[in-house]
Amino acid sequence: MTVNDDSFTNWMHREEIAESMIPIIGKLHREQDVNVLLHSRSLVNKSVVSILKTHRFARQIAGEELSVTETMPFLRALTTLDLGPSQIDIGMLAATYRADGRGLSVEEFTAEAVAGATGENKIERRASRDVVLYGFGRIGRLIARLLIEKAGSGNGLRLRAIVVRKGKGQDIVKRASLLRRDSIHGQFQGTITVDEANGKIIANGNEIQVIYSDDPTTVDYTAYGIDDAILIDNTGRWRDREGLSKHLRPGVSKVVLTAPGKSDVPNIVHGVNHDTIKPDDQILSCASCTTNAIVPPLKAMADEYGVLRGHVETVHSYTNDQNLLDNYHRSDRRGRSAALNMVITETGAASAVAKALPDLKAPITGSSIRVPVPDVSIAILSLRLERETTREEVLDYLRNVSLASPLKRQIDFISAPDAVSSDFIGSRHASIVDAGATKVDGDNAILYLWYDNEFGYSCQVIRVVQHVSGVEYPTFPAPAV
Template sequence: MTGDAFTAWKRREELAEAMIPIIGQLYRQHDVTILVHSRSLVNKSAVGILKAHRFVRQIEKEELKIEDSYPILKTISELDLTPSRIDIGYLAIAYKHDNRGLSVEDFTREAVKGAIANGDEDRNPPRDVVLYGFGRIGRLLARLLIEKTGSGNGLRLRAVVVRRGGDNDLMKRASLLRRDSVHGLFNGTIHVDLENETIIANGNPIKIIYSGDPTSIDYTEYGINNAVLIDNTGKWRDREGLSQHLRPGIDKVVLTAPGKGDVKNIVHGVNHETLSADDNILSCASCTTNAIVPVLKAVNDKYGVEYCHVETVHSFTNDQNLLDNYHKGDRRGRSAPLNMVLTETGAASAVAKALPELTGRVTGSSIRVPTPDVSMAMLNLTLDGETNRDDLVDHLRTVSLKSPMQRQIDFIASTETVSTDFVGSRAACVVDAEATIVQGNHAVVYLWYDNEFGYSCQVVRVVQHITGVLYPHFPQV
């Protein structure tokens, strides 16, 4: 029996290894990203591909066999495709339940026919991106933008603006991009061109611009034009302050913090369609807002939300002190690695900007805890009507699989998961199905979220949307 299991593993491993060059070629030559239930397989190892297949049992209640997905991938590789995102996991499950008697080849061609080139495609040119600031979120954005360069079309990270920290600044910036205590090593190679003050990551030259004054920079001097600037410093949050970035070469400004005043707070998957071509300054709200708003929308759409209190258990951040010291905020002066710190959160009030129908119905508070990354939001809900646990869990599972919010809401049904299991999660949040509580019209829903990486993925999705390089998804929801 043990020998049979090992033989089966080796067979699956061989198929996964055969997938790697196909996935890479589709990505680099056609800008086609292959997924398994919303998890990208680009640059994954054979074991990583098998783990993505194995994870499907958490949400589909059945195994996804690589023997079923491989023929679909082979068929896709033989098609002339336009830039797109194709989920072979969904296709394999759908084919398994299709009763029309189609061959794998015919079924796959029909399912992805919208991605097949017909000669009339008008592709958007590559779009330049500038990062203003290079802290926790800035470096993760850099990793994501470099990862998504693909064939060179789409988004291109051209420059990073920082204050010079010292004579060895460039080498230290490159080192922080290369190594991360939470998210691990950079997936690729990094070289430093000291003469030109440039970091070259996976062949992408990234100019480091040293400046403390956004109004002093002319980006066209660096060959940057029509760019999106992502301000991840949080120094300016209103339109007047952020407008300083609208310099020669910069077309739009995106803030990675809650915007103030009339700055739109955007949660991708919920209200990104409200943006118009004229919106040149916008905010991606906060990590917690991105985590809770998609689920609040999903619950409100079906059951109605009379009231919700959001309690977040949030990892500590750079805003807090390592040891007790003065801090302008209440309680935040106490040592972050040693204490749970009760503090306020603006996420509840920010909900109204993304979901106006819930204005005045959401309150919130937060506890900072001694972990470096991954947080939890507990939604204590009073619904308009009664339901039961199975119905609510099944609804959230369906939304995570078959709705326009499938990239925002992930789903897990395990009683053994803990916070570190969600480091690197690309979803805005992950519903912990086994922790859900429902009694009459009261419900408590627990959401995990990587407050660094998951949020950064949401920011990139917004940038892809406003630049027109968020490629269509197949099969279409």
Template sequence: MTQDHFSDWQHAQELAEAMIPIVGRLYRERDVTIRIHSRSLVNKSAIDVLRTHRFVRHIEGYELSIDDTSAILQAVAALDLGAATIDIGRLAVAYAASDEGLSVEEYVARELADATGENKLADVGGKDVVLYGFGRIGRLVARLLVEKAGSGNGLRLRAVVVRKGGENDLVKRASLFRRDSIHGHFNGSITIDEENSTIIANGNAIRFIYASDPSDVDYTAYGINDAILIDNTGRWRDREGLSQHLRPGVDKVVLTAPGKGDIPNIVHGVNHEGIDPAERILSCASCTTNAVVPAIKAMEDAFGIRSGHVETVHSFTNDQNLLDNYHKADRRGRSAPLNLVIVETGAASAIKKALPNLEATISGNAIRVPTPDVSMAVLNLNLKQATTRDEVFATLRQASLEGPLKRAIDFTSAADAVSTDFIGSRAATVVDGNALIVNDDNAILYLWYDNEFGYSTQVLRVIQQISGVEYPELPKS
């Protein structure tokens, strides 16, 4: 029996190893990203591939067979594909459930017809991206942009604008980019060209521009044109302040914080398709807004919401003090690693901006806790109809699999899940199915979210949307 288990493992590992070069070629040569239930297989090891297959049991209720996905991937690779994101996990599950008598090749060709032959997406060329600031979110977005470089025809991180911090500034910034105490080492190679103020990450040349104010920079002088600038400093949050970035070479400005006034707050998966193409300044809202709005949307669509409250249990951030010291805000001056700290939150008002048609009133509060990353939102909803725990469980699980929210919402039924399990999660929010409480018309949802990496991934999705390099996701729901 033991030998049988080991033989099965060796067989699965052999298939996973054979999948890796196919996934890599599709990505580099055709801008095709292969996923399994929204989890990318690009640049993953054989063990990562097998772990992804096993994770599916938390969603589908059973472990996905690598024999099935391997056959699907072979059929995908044989097609004349254009740029696309293809979920071979969903294809494998759907093919197993079909009774049409089609071969794997016939079924895959039909399901991916929108990305093959004459239907291939036209090459829109690359889009320049500039980061204004290089803090926690800036460095993670930079990692994601480098990771998503693909064939070079998509988003291209061209420059980072920072204030010079002193001697060896570039070396120190490269070190922070290379090593992260929470998110680990950068997946690849980083070299430094100090003479040209450039960091080369996996072949991507990123110019560091030293400036203390937006008006100091002419991006065209660096060969940058029609760029999307991502302001991750939070220094300006209104239209007047952010308009300073609309300099030569910059086309649009995206803020990684809640926007004030008439600036649209975008939560990808919820309202990203309604972005006005003429809008030049927009916001990706906050990490907490991105965590709660998708779940609220799913619950509103299924059951209706009369009212609710969100309590955020949030990891401490850079705007708190390590030790007790003066701070302009109440309570934030107290030591972050030693205390639970009640802080104000704008999540309730931001929910209204992202879901303007929501009639329900959602209140909110937040508690900062002594952990460095991964937060939780406890969402207490009074529904317009009575329901059951099983119905809510099924609704949220399905939202993580199908429909517009599937990239924003993830789902876990792991009985022993804790916060560190979600470091590096690429979803805006992860529903904890086991923690769900439902009593008639009241539902309490527990939502995990990596307030750094998950949010950065949402920012990147918005950038892809407004850049025109948002590739079709197949198979269609």
């Protein structure tokens, strides 16, 4: 047998293991509300090849590839436990078991590591919480995809309706088509049908009522059987408390804005300050995509090194706020063709840092350049630190933060020397540290942070909504503090 034959045999063996993982992962998700992760990446509804690629990607974080032969025993061990709703990272189980010197079996170690999700410690499965999307644009449709994806267990969040202004022609058919196919993010994973007679889009069995309105004060959501819903406003039309309060109608109890909030509206970056949300808070903002990209790594650097001052320059993909061809625009420069120009513009991300990190007294400035790509941006975060350090120390620290800290769902890490922007389309992290581009000189550090300003941000919004609704289940093994 040749070396090539050996490699192919090994590949087929790993394929077989990954294939046997799928029904186990699906059953844990459907029957026990357990989301199986691999280094913060969900394995639910993933294909054989996706599972293998996710294992291989672990080398970017941990420095070596993780094999399904290592993680499968932990997955099998989970099936023997009386688990409650939770997120369990089998990548972290394998890594911590490898470092554990007590001689425990995989079954004994797994039972101990996830004890907080078993027996008397189990969280009760909660009833679904209704969600309404006000607006159905780029962010709205991605949030819809995520809500539908996460509805598999029948618990958690349930997308009940979208509210839009009625367009001409086959409005509902066209909106369903935009949900079904996306030029950047690809095909919807599942089936979508339209019930025009009843004004509904049915996606993977989820019946989504289409409500036509241009005025939030005219809608009575209880008329559609919607109760105690969280409404996600992704129009950006209202950004202060007075305007967003218009959404607090019968059937809606909380409003979450997918844009920076003005005045006293709290700007929430999940992973950083979501624990400041009070049970009686009715109106919240998820800040901007760029704020979500820079605040988690900024917090990580401030916690370890201290930050005296900083500047963020965002090289941002163009958005629907710009013109495709030169035309009138109320803002300077944004009227020039987005597809043909780099456009200097403003960003509120730097000023929004103060809301998300009030304890950080360092002044942070910022500016932005819109460039001719449709998705994925990069933030260049230049920091003056309180102490000197080295590039190696910073990279080791940020790699560990991405692997085993409370910010591991927000911060990703990549060391691939040939990575470019399109490689990060579909990333579920708020930002990805590019190790190869990182620069450190004494007390000066420059971080290059990729982020999918559409999908990664939408994932952050979902995390905030899950937290608000009480269906943000704990992760095991617990990340290091």
